[in-house]
Amino acid sequence: MHSLDSFQHFTDFLLSQGDTILSSPINGELWKVRGVFLEFCKEDTYHTPTTYTDFIDYLRLFQTLSGGSLHFSTNLSHALTSTISRPRLIWINFTTIKILHYRLRGLAPPKKQPARRKEAKSLLDFISQKASTPTVELGQVTRLTVEVMTDFLHKVTARTSLGRERAKLRTFKVPFPQVCSDSKHALQLANSGLNKREYISSSKQLASEYIVHQRIQQARNALSAETYQCSLGKIHFLPILYNHTDVNLGDCSYLDTCHKMRTCRYLHYFTLNPLKSESAMKMVEKDLDYTIGQCFSESFRSITPPQWINCDVRSLPFGILGKFAVIISDPAWDIHMSLPYGTCKDDELLELPMHELQDEGIIMLWVTGRSIEIGRRALRKWGYQISDEMIWIKLNQLKRTIVTGRTGHWLNHSKEHLLVGLKGDPRWLNLRVDTDVVVSSTRETSRKPDEFYDIIERLVGPHARKLEIFGRAHNTRPGWLTIGNQLQGVSLHEPEVKYNYEMYISQNPN
Numbered sequence: 371m372h373s374l375d376s377f378q379h380f381t382d383f384l385l386s387q388g389d390t391i392l393s394s395p396i397n398g399e400l401w402k403v404r405g406v407f408l409e410f411c412k413e414d415t416y417h418t419p420t421t422y423t424d425f426i427d428y429l430r431l432f433q434t435l436s437g438g439s440l441h442f443s444t445n446l447s448h449a450l451t452s453t454i455s456r457p458r459l460i461w462i463n464f465t466t467i468k469i470l471h472y473r474l475r476g477l478a479p480p481k482k483q484p485a486r487r488k489e490a491k492s493l494l495d496f497i498s499q500k501a502s503t504p505t506v507e508l509g510q511v512t513r514l515t516v517e518v519m520t521d522f523l524h525k526v527t528a529r530t531s532l533g534r535e536r537a538k539l540r541t542f543k544v545p546f547p548q549v550c551s552d553s554k555h556a557l558q559l560a561n562s563g564l565n566k567r568e569y570i571s572s573s574k575q576l577a578s579e580y581i582v583h584q585r586i587q588q589a590r591n592a593l594s595a596e597t598y599q600c601s602l603g604k605i606h607f608l609p610i611l612y613n614h615t616d617v618n619l620g621d622c623s624y625l626d627t628c629h630k631m632r633t634c635r636y637l638h639y640f641t642l643n644p645l646k647s648e649s650a651m652k653m654v655e656k657d658l659d660y661t662i663g664q665c666f667s668e669s670f671r672s673i674t675p676p677q678w679i680n681c682d683v684r685s686l687p688f689g690i691l692g693k694f695a696v697i698i699s700d701p702a703w704d705i706h707m708s709l710p711y712g713t714c715k716d717d718e719l720l721e722l723p724m725h726e727l728q729d730e731g732i733i734m735l736w737v738t739g740r741s742i743e744i745g746r747r748a749l750r751k752w753g754y755q756i757s758d759e760m761i762w763i764k765l766n767q768l769k770r771t772i773v774t775g776r777t778g779h780w781l782n783h784s785k786e787h788l789l790v791g792l793k794g795d796p797r798w799l800n801l802r803v804d805t806d807v808v809v810s811s812t813r814e815t816s817r818k819p820d821e822f823y824d825i826i827e828r829l830v831g832p833h834a835r836k837l838e839i840f841g842r843a844h845n846t847r848p849g850w851l852t853i854g855n856q857l858q859g860v861s862l863h864e865p866e867v868k869y870n871y872e873m874y875i876s877q878n879p880n
């Protein structure tokens with residue numbers, strides 16, 4: 371019998387000899403191989419096979435142990451019977467020998483820093499790169515195996531790559547606004563573009579951006595060429611000098627979201643964005659070849675027009691709306707602040723029959739301050755697993771991070787949180803296309819950035835059913851159904867929903 375330990379010698383032997391025992395003068399002849407092996411073990415003969423027969427037995431066991439890593443010219447059993455066609459060793463699978471070597475020694479493979487490989491561009495590229503990596507060096511095999519696995523695990527899937535490609539085709543590229551830093555430009559443009567009569571009496575509405583651009587165009591000769599050119603390409607904040615403005619006080623910290631603009635003595639600005647060129651306004655979308663598991667006709671199927679229902683969400687039976695792939699909800703949490711709309715109690719929100727709206731999919735819930743915890747509780751109660759959290763970093767009119775937020779008891783809040791919940795196993799989501807941070811300007815009270823809709827649409831695809839709860843008129847969008855109590859009337863296009871809603875109204879006239 372041979373102990374497991376005794377085979378350590380043989381793997382040591384094979385790895386140290388390499389191919390030399392296969393060629394002249396040994397030529398893989400087993401009696402010679404045995405001789406060299408005994409010579410190799412001469413200091414430790416305790417475990418080595420004693421006779422030639424014993425050596426053949428030893429080889430047989432080694433074959434079983436190493437998964438047939440030795441190749442012989444004929445069957446090994448002829449070694450003891452045949453005198454004419456004795457098997458010779460003709461090939462050694464060093465890869466499996468090395469694996470066995472480390473297993474027998476109970477060792478971890480040597481920690482050699484892997485050379486940084488060039489990033490493969492495609493999966494094919496990646497595999498051929500692996501195939502061409504030589505594996506003869508001692509210890510490299512096990513390392514490669516782990517490495518290959520890790521690489522595969524971290525490699526973005528074809529689905530993700532396709533999702534990103536598709537997003538590129540479908541998405542407007544909006545350059546991050548370049549703001550002019552030359553205050554002289556803003557002053558000159560204000561003189562030409564803002565009509566003093568409009569704002570000296572601050573009861574008058576300021577002109578639209580388009581009119582201001584027209585005025586600047588007309589006054590072009592009075593402006594320096596540099597200022598005019600700059601007005602076409604960058605954002606300018608034109609100072610508005612109301613009668614009550616005291617320039618020495620500096621900028622109003624609320625800027626364009628100031629609630630007392632008509633009396634506030636701090637400085638306010640008019641935002642003059644560069645005129646958008648026609649080509650920039652055109653949708654970039656080309657013919658899409660990428661379908662990522664969705665119906666391939668989606669690129670030419672029209673999207674359902676915006677749909678909405680004015681209602682109190684607490685009394686609308688959600689069952690009539692059908693199921694949705696994604697829900698976004700910006701509840702009117704009672705956060706003890708004066709808000710220009712009614713709010714709901716925590717319990718009322720928690721009691722909403724959300725389970726009727728979704729069997730599988732994703733939900734996004736806006737939360738703030740105190741409601742972060744209630745929001746988490748609500749999601750879990752509604753059967754979701756909280757999978758992510760997105761934030762919106764708020765920018766003020768001057769495109770800088772807000773420092774004087776209107777919310778926050780101890781710190782001024784400059785961001786808002788969106789909890790992301792997951793129900794079921796929605797494999798159809800386009801994963802890892804967008805990030806969890808959106809940096810965008812504030813608008814009306816509570817109004818959220820449109821970027822979130824774009825992110826959701828990329829995540830679920832244009833034709834997936836999408837629902838917004840607590841939405842307002844400016845939130846209505848193609849492909850979406852919006853419900854809330856500040857919407858005007860009802861507009862439905864999906865025949866089933868329309869039918870269900872009419873039935874519901876006919877049975878509940880009030």
Ligand code: SAH
Pocket residue numbers: 681682683684700701702711712713714816817818819840841842845853854855856
């Ligand atoms: N996300 C929106 C803001 C939502 S503010 C945006 O981007 O503009 C919350 C909205 O929920 C308000 O319009 C408020 O009037 C509405 N709301 C409050 N209680 C409601 C209720 N019980 N049913 C329906 N809508 C309600």
